[in-house]
Structures are given as structure tokens and as C-alpha cells.
Amino acid sequence: MREFHYRIGWRVYGHRPGFHRSAGAGPGIEFHGHAALFDLPDARKLDLHATLRDPFGLWQVRVHRQRASIPVILLADLSASMGALTGGAASKMRVLADFTASLAYSAHRTGDAFGFIGCDEVMRDDYRLPFTRVRGAGIALAEKLRALQPSGRTAGALLDAAVALTERRSLVFLASDFHFPLVLLEQVLHALARHEVVPVVIWDKAELQPVTRFGLASIRDSETGGRRTLLLRKKLRERINEAYAARRAALSAAFIQHAVRPVYFSGDFDEDQMTAHFHGALAPTA
Template sequence: MNPRPPQLFQYRLSVPSHRLFPGGHRGLRTNNGQLFNRHEPLMAHPDPRRIDLRASVLDVSGTYKVRAYRQPSVFDVVVLADMSASMGQTGQTPQQTIMLDGIRSIAQSAFSYGDRFSFIGCGASTEKPWLLGNCRHLGRLQAFVRQWQQHRLTATSLCWQPALSHLPLQRSLVFILSDFHFNAAQLKTLLQALARHDVVPLVLWQAEDYLNLPNWGLVNYQDAESGSMRTLFMRPVLRQKILQAFAQRRQNLQQLCRSYGNEPLFLTDSFNPMQLQRYFLSKA
């Protein structure tokens, strides 16, 4: 069964791009474009079609002036994904399926701008990162998706460090795709390493973990990393404590991410591109 076509979203970077190649984002280079930048001497930009007669007459040096425009440029778009066992849990919608929806949506949104897409999957420190680098073609993405569908997430720990060397050197748009169920020190180190990039933390949570709990009854929990099982007798007081713990976790994540200039986006049970659309519109 073929997966449904992904929904696309529009995104915007916080600063103009200085990349050489033309694309769909604000750029700093002067070349072909529609956004007026400044007047330049005709000898610097020999294009008589853009001569500005008024500016030329007003120039005291008597040289012809042409209108110079800013060239729209490209960006690199990167998904930095958590591939620990907790991201492989099943629920109303399996977490790995949600991740796949996100990867396909982000990648094809990048293609629509002419941007390059890269995927870096992080597992245990002893594992090599999953890599899809500098992808511009749908065929490469589809082959990667087929491999992803056959892969089982089993890493019992998470190490981001091996992935950092694969990130672009120039400023890029980096999506962190994870449930963020790891310690604050590890997240702080990661955000420090990504400081030169535009970072969007995508927090994937399952409603059945905290929102859809019963007031009374037995609930089985399994630690995805260790595989250990625990049975809890759910009652209103315990349910409220779990809700408060998740609310506190959400607040802590927001505070830590915001301290590095990044606003986390919380996605529950699904990847919704329209949430990302509103996210970038609110930042603009």
C-alpha cells in the first residue's frame, strides 16, 4: 500500500541567505531578483535594461546608474532525528509512522523551494548515524523511505554527538525530531552545538501516555529503552500527578529551548504540516 501524498508547508528563515545559487528565500547577494537593493554604476552591473534615468541625472559624477536587486537564494534543510527505542513505540499511531510523515513532508516542502534536504538519524554512541545527504530528488527520498519502513528502532541510549559532524557548515534550517525524553544537560549541549543554525524542535508525544488515561483501572507501562514492564493502579490523584508531570516537562522544554532562541512545537499523535505553517507565520 502506497503512503498518502505528503502535505507541504511554507517556511521562512530568520536571516537572509548568502548562498551563491538562486532559490526561494531572501538573499544577500546582488543579482537577478525582484527586491530592490541599491543603485550601482552601469560599469559594475552592465545591464542597460535597468538604467534608472532619474538616479543617473541626480548623480553628481555623471555616471549612469542601474537598479540592483537582491537575488533569492537557497538554504539547506536538515532533519536531525532521534532513533532510540522510545521513538519506536506503538500507540494510536505508531511513533515511527509519525516520524516518516514528518520526514516526507519536510523533504518535499524543501524540494518545492529548490532547497537541499538532509536526514541524520541518531541512535546509540556505537552506531553510525542514518544519513541521507544533500537530496534534491524525489527518487532518492523514496528509496530512503522504503529503507526506513523496514528498520526497527532499538537503540537503548541516545547520542547526538556523532551526527554533528555531518551538519552543513553554513547556516541551515534544522528540525530536531524527538520525544525529548532525555536529560536537560544533553539537550543543552545539543542546542549549543546548533547555535549557528535556525532550529525547530519538534516534540512528538503520544496522548495515551498522559492525556487518555482512565480515572480508575490498571494501566501497563513498558519502558521502551529497557523493556521492563510496570503496572499501575490508576486513580484520579495519580492521573493528575502524571498530567502535572507532563505539563512541567513541557514548560521546562519551552524554557530551555527559548533560552537559545528556539520555540519548540509540540505534536500529539500525528504530524500536522498546518501546525508548522502557523508556526512559521507566527515567527515571521
């Protein structure tokens, strides 16, 4: 498990010291402006040049901006679709667990509080982590996630969780396979408009790459239980790939409408890809 580095694009309004730039004054390196010594009686910060320039001859002190911490929260989709096709080498729940552990560790290293809300049809109390700065919280949670065989029939509680996040402006990771209607996605993104949202799209490569053998496959929807029989052949495989490409395009379009840039994983979780998303010149997006 390695750390990845994230950053945010706004000034935090918060007084808890941390890594991120804030709007509040305080001990820091970033210069904000000058104030009269009477207003900010800290003689260590006297600025003689500024005092000389002051037309009223008042003693001037330098005011700096404090760096602050932010809450980082992971909204995770725990519906049954996340657990289907677990035969794959990189199943989605494993990627989610890896990501959770890495994010919790990264948040701790960055000095931010980390919270987790697991959602299927309801917000799962047993998969909920209130904001915490405890160092090992993510590891325990990741272990729990690894053992979980999700069974929720929808991911509808994502909207409840999004609505419930009325606290301070946060960095919100939205981890899911996004196998739910775009309408729900619109609602969730709308509810999260106040926060900085990073959708993490987790797909299992196996989903779009069925066996290359010609044959009949009887498949069941992991969430609705609906049945289908597919005559797997070259043409159908191509159409499945096309369907996934079209889905990815539709998701990207929805994200762009909400000024959100997604991260796609269709294999193992990769910390460097996350870092590149925040710090890279142009992280690979759709």
C-alpha cells in the same frame, strides 16, 4: 502528503538560486542599490532617474538581490523511546515518517536541498540522507522509517550530528520525543546555535493517557530496561498528566533560552500546523 511552507529569518549567503532572501546581488526583484555601469556592465538595468541625480554624471544601473536556496536538514531521534507504545493510533515513528516525507517534499517544492540524519547511540549510516534535491528521496526514507522498530538505548548521537553540521547555515529540524536529559538538549541546542533550529516535539497521546481501568501495570523502560510496577488509579493518572505538563514546561524553558520556538505534536502530523508555525501570527507554543 501535502506541502507546508517555511521561511527563515536571515539573509542567506549563498549563490545557488532559490526561494529565500539572500545577501548577494544578482538577478532578482528585490532592490539593493545602484552601481556604476562600469562596475556592473548590464545596460538592461540602466536607471535614468538615478543617472540624472548622480553628481558625477556616471551611468547608474540598478542592483538587485538574488533569492537563494538553503540546506534543510532533519535531525531525527531514532532511539527506542520513539518506538515504544506502538499500539497507539498515532505512534511517534509514524508521525516522524509523515513529517519526513512532508518536509522532503516541501524542501523540494521550495527549491532547497534536503538532508536527514537519524541518530540513536550513533549516527545511523543506514538512516542518513546527504543533502539532495532528488524529488522522491523523502518518500523512500519515510517508508524505511515506517518499517523501523527503533532499538537505540540513547539519543546521544544527536549531539554528534549537531557538531558535525558545520557546513552552511541551515534550517535544522530537530525531531524527537525529547525523552532524554535536559543536559543533552542544552548541548545539542548550543552546538546548533549557528543554525535556525525548529524543535519538533513528537509525543504519543497514549503515553500520558493510560487505560482508565483500575489495575496493576508492569512497565519497562524502552531504553534502559528498568522496571516498574504501577498501581494505576485516578490519582496516579493525574500525576502522570502533571508530570508531562511539567516536562513540557521544562522543555519550553530550555528552548526559549536558545531563542528557539518548538512545535508540539501529540497526535497526527499536521502540515498546516507547521505552516502556521512559520507564517502564523502566533503559532501555538507553550
